[in-house]
Amino acid sequence: MDDVTKNRYRTGLEVRRSVLGSPHVDRAEDAATDFDRPFQQLITEAAWGTVWARPGWSKRERSIVTLALLAALGHDEEVAMHVRATANTGASRDDICEAFLHVAIYAGVPAANRAFKIAKEVFAQMDGAKAAHG
Known part of the structure; x- marks a missing residue:
């Protein structure tokens, strides 16, 4: 190397x-x-x-674009991983919602529907972990 x-x-x-x-x-x-x-x-x-x-782009901006692309392509495991990563990138839940709304229009409602479902599951896990740790 x-x-x-x-x-x-x-x-x-x-x-x-x-x-x-x-x-x-x-x-x-x-x-x-x-x-x-x-x-x-x-x-x-x-x-x-x-x-x-x-x-040029912040981690937040890269996170939003990455989530939209992964959702549009149907890469469910990667969507979940990058939703979790928003805790580190600064992308908010509102940002994620907006990205997935764009997915619905430009890549299709089924792709966005799946991404919203995955994000909700990840948010529930994250909220549960946060509550458990006080």
Whole structure:
């Protein structure tokens, strides 16, 4: 790995942790095998070390766009993960609602309906965890 790639990976790991949380990143890193480790490196460098680390957009803005894209594409697990990540990015529940309303118009009502359902489930889990921790 050259220095540029190492720096991009390090930056990506920092950004990934700041958005998804260290426990999530640690689980992904610990679960990596020789087979999928190159994939973990790719997403850390490209998604997190390049795109998410770019100047110009805040993490909140990137979070909103990411949620809309994932919902439009029907990537349910990723929608749930990124709804949870809004606790770290600053995207509000109102922001998420607005993003999913755009999904309804531009990608279809069924995609938005599914995304709203997933978000409500995640919010219930988050609210329950918050209540349990006082």
